[in-house]
Amino acid sequence: MTQTTLTYSEDQAEAHDRIAEVLRNAGVDLENGTLQPPRESAESVMAVIGKAGSGKTLLLASLYRAMEEAGVDIVSGDYESRKRRDKRTLAILAPTNKAASVLRMRGVPATTIHRILYTPVYDPEYERIAEWLAGNGERPEIAELSDATLTEVALDRAFAFYQTNKSIPGALAAAGLRGSDFITGWKRREEPLDIGFVDEASMLDERQMADLKEIFPTLFLFGDPAQLAPVNQSGAMVFETLPAPAKLELHRIHRQDADNPILDLAHALADPALEFSDFERMVEEKSRIDERVQYAQRVEVDLMARSPVLVWRNATRIRLITAFRAVHGAPDTALLEGEPLICDGIELPLKHRKKRLDLEARGLIKGAQVIYLGPGRKPGFSRLHVMGAEDPQVSAASIVKIEKPDEEEPFIPFAANMGATFLHGAAVTIHKAQGSQWETVQVFAPDLFVAARMGRVEAGQPLWKRLAYVAITRAQERLCWVVRNRLSKPEYPLRVDDLRTAPAPLTLEAETAP
Secondary structure (H helix, E strand, O other): OOOHHHHOOHHHHHHHHHHHHHHHHOOEEOOOOEEOOOOOOOOEEEEEEEOOOOOHHHHHHHHHHHHHHOOOEEOOOOOOOOOOOOOOEEEEEEOOHHHHHHHHOOOOOOEEHHHHHEEEEEOHHHHHHHHHHOOOOOOOOHHHOOOOOOOHHHHHHHHHHHHHHOOHHHHHHHOOOOHHHHEEEEEEOOOOOOEEEEOOHHHOOHHHHHHHHHHOOEEEEEEOOOOOOOOOOOOOOHHHHOOHHHEEEEOOOOHHHOOOHHHHHHHHOOOOOOOHHHHHHHHHHHHHHOOOEEEEOOEOHHHHHOOOEEEOOHHHHHHHHHHHHHHOOOOOOOOOOOOEEEEEEEEOOHHHHHHHHHHHHOOOOOOOEEEEEEEOOOOOEEEEEEOOOOOOEEEEEEEEEEOOOOOOOOEOOOEOOOEEEEEEOOEEEHHHHOOOOEEEEEEEHHHHHHHHHHOOEEOOEEHHHHHHHHHHOOEEEEEEEEOOOOEOOOOOOOOOHHHOOOOHHHOEEEOOOO
16 A cells, blocks of 8 residues: 555545455556556446545545556546557546536646536647647647747746646646637547546436446546435435445544534534534534634625525525625626626527537536626626636626516626526525535525424435535535624625736637627
8 A cells, every 4th residue: 555545544445445456457456556458348337425524535636646656647628638549547527617626726636527528629730739748749849830929938838837737728828828729619528538536426417427427437436425416316316326335435534634623513413313403502612612613693795705605595595695795885787896606507509509618618617606807808798717717717708697685587787698697606505505615614504494494304314404514514614604694794895806816818718799
């Protein structure tokens, strides 16, 4: 075992050995660091399941590093190098940009499922540069390139960027190019890949699972069985149908998480005798002895611009959004720079399928969290920062819907004829928050109290417990359990300067309006 595996708990070590055996049968020997060419074999799907803090991400990261050391190539969503018959590959996926970014912050090069299903088509001239950056070709001669804007210094800048970030689009942007310069379109992947790791697998629906099984002969799912199942799946998760030998369950809470009061609260919810009032007292007691838990009397409005309040009911979500906009003096007819939005889908006719793929590939998929940076250069366009995306700056035709209390139809301050649709993101439902994490999370407890009083049950558990578990495990550092229907006054206006750290060439134009 490597030095990393020495920190494994007993069930993690057993899971590691079981996965290593499956990989060895597939031609990837982690113990000896040897690879064999891909072989025709029956599909293999295995799931690693466990609650928050049980070490799923630690195991995933350790396996990734061991595979990389053995010579397995990592497939990213931004560029795929030319295939070699004997090459072994690994793709690390998550359902959303935000979930993928959580892994990337831990040093794991994750991308979204969508970016693996659909691959970019590069202009041949810039593909030469991409192959050189990926280590599969000679450095292009400037004299042979028709792009007069490129220089030797620009190529050096691209190379230096790639050595640190391993992002082809980012490297080309560092050379002064925009995405529309070198990406000519998107196509659905036609050939299968090799090995896939999927984090946050509790969010997968049956269609996504079918797509993944079609692409990856060897597939490993990492998921939390205590979270909420996808909508319209009767409370079931895709890994629940796997046979028992294919499910590896982690029980022990890893020692670096053992003193985490947020995880203590999450695991306390497993007690069948625990009532809502008992749990609230537990939260209050934790708040007295640990500053990482706060028993809050009001919603902190300043946090809502980057970390939405998590609620159960849509009516609560709309009231909190209305209050957020009111305290910031936002007009009905416009958005303020810095207002948070949630992508609610893309409204484009079939003839604009390529534009839809372009928007989705840049991170504007349903549920994506973005920050409004201001109007675009064309009427109806918005400049946006996609939270968690590797290249976050995008300009897109937008349809923004602001919902109002007691009104059936949302107010639309401005809209293109077609494009990406957005709802306000200062508050979101707990269901939509799955897969995301924030440094500080505010949970609106009165909503969970209503769920507890209704006595609703999902998958054999009280719904309020499942909601509470998902909500509080979104917090990385601090949990605010809000017990009163109050909103604080903002201490400072909305801001966007902290998001404008990337160089201007990284801005990607998504021209979707007629």
